[in-house]
Amino acid sequence: MFIVIEGIDGAGKSTQAKLLAKWFEEKGYDVVLTKEPTDTAFGKLIRRLVLTGGREGIIDGARISHEAEALLFAADRAEHVHKLIKPSIGAGKIVISDRYFYSSLAYQWARGLDLDWLIDLNRFAIRPDLVILLDLPVKESMKRINGRSIKTEFDKIVELQKKVRENYLKLAERFPEMKIVNALASVKDIHNDIVALVEHELLKK
Ligand SMILES: Nc1ncnc2c1ncn2[C@@H]1O[C@H](COP(=O)(O)OP(=O)(O)O)[C@@H](O)[C@H]1O
Numbered sequence: 001m002f003i004v005i006e007g008i009d010g011a012g013k014s015t016q017a018k019l020l021a022k023w024f025e026e027k028g029y030d031v032v033l034t035k036e037p038t039d040t041a042f043g044k045l046i047r048r049l050v051l052t053g054g055r056e057g058i059i060d061g062a063r064i065s066h067e068a069e070a071l072l073f074a075a076d077r078a079e080h081v082h083k084l085i086k087p088s089i090g091a092g093k094i095v096i097s098d099r100y101f102y103s104s105l106a107y108q109w110a111r112g113l114d115l116d117w118l119i120d121l122n123r124f125a126i127r128p129d130l131v132i133l134l135d136l137p138v139k140e141s142m143k144r145i146n147g148r149s150i151k152t153e154f155d156k157i158v159e160l161q162k163k164v165r166e167n168y169l170k171l172a173e174r175f176p177e178m179k180i181v182n183a184l185a186s187v188k189d190i191h192n193d194i195v196a197l198v199e200h201e202l203l204k205k
């Protein structure tokens with residue numbers, strides 16, 4: 001089984017991914033908890049070229065193009081799918097990924113790229129059984145990650161996050177595997193909502 005957790009920055013993805021992994025482990029499942037960007041050489045390259053300098057994406061003082069950004073995320077994902085996700089699913093493990101290609105659709109679309117081009121670019125990425133979309137207002141996520149964000153970029157980040165949130169909600173209409181969970185609730189209540197969705201999915205197996 002392959003489960004993905006998505007949402008804007010600070011939505012609670014890593015918190016919920018860890019709790020879900022623990023839930024599966026306590027039930028005796030073998031779990032692989034992973035994330036994108038990955039910790040491989042490609043993920044490191046992304047952090048250096050795209051996410052550095054207040055997420056300005058600087059190479060030698062110039063911003064890298066949004067297309068190059070999308071290609072880097074896709075290259076990282078290709079390695080992730082072929083080296084970790086597919087072999088783990090093949091071995092009968094539960095794979096939980098904190099972000100996947102839906103992040104590319106939501107973020108790189110918000111950067112102005114064409115959605116259909118992004119979908120085509122990511123066609124190699126196998127579809128998960130379930131995508132949990134942690135949805136909450138940007139104001140709340142900003143409160144949660146206060147300190148993590150770069151203050152001078154703050155307004156720009158708020159605008160981008162608002163667009164990204166809207167994009168995720170639009171994507172949920174297009175991809176039936178995406179289920180929206182209200183991320184304004186307590187950590188425990190959100191976990192319970194996720195478990196209900198997962199149990200429903202397990203019954204289909
Ligand atoms: N339901 C929640 N209510 C309040 N704070 C939360 C909740 N879930 C997570 N947090 C806190 O918000 C911050 C961001 O959570 P995190 O799981 O790192 O989000 P993400 O992985 O989506 O960026 C962390 O400090 C975390 O402890």
Ligand SMILES: Cc1cn([C@H]2C[C@H](O)[C@@H](COP(=O)(O)OP(=O)(O)O)O2)c(=O)[nH]c1=O
Pocket residue numbers: 009036037051073099100101103104105107108
């Ligand atoms: C996976 C992915 C992430 N992103 C963005 C979302 C986040 O703002 C940022 C980094 O992700 P994040 O989850 O914050 O990772 P980390 O905390 O390890 O740096 O990258 C994309 O724009 N496209 C993608 O395909």
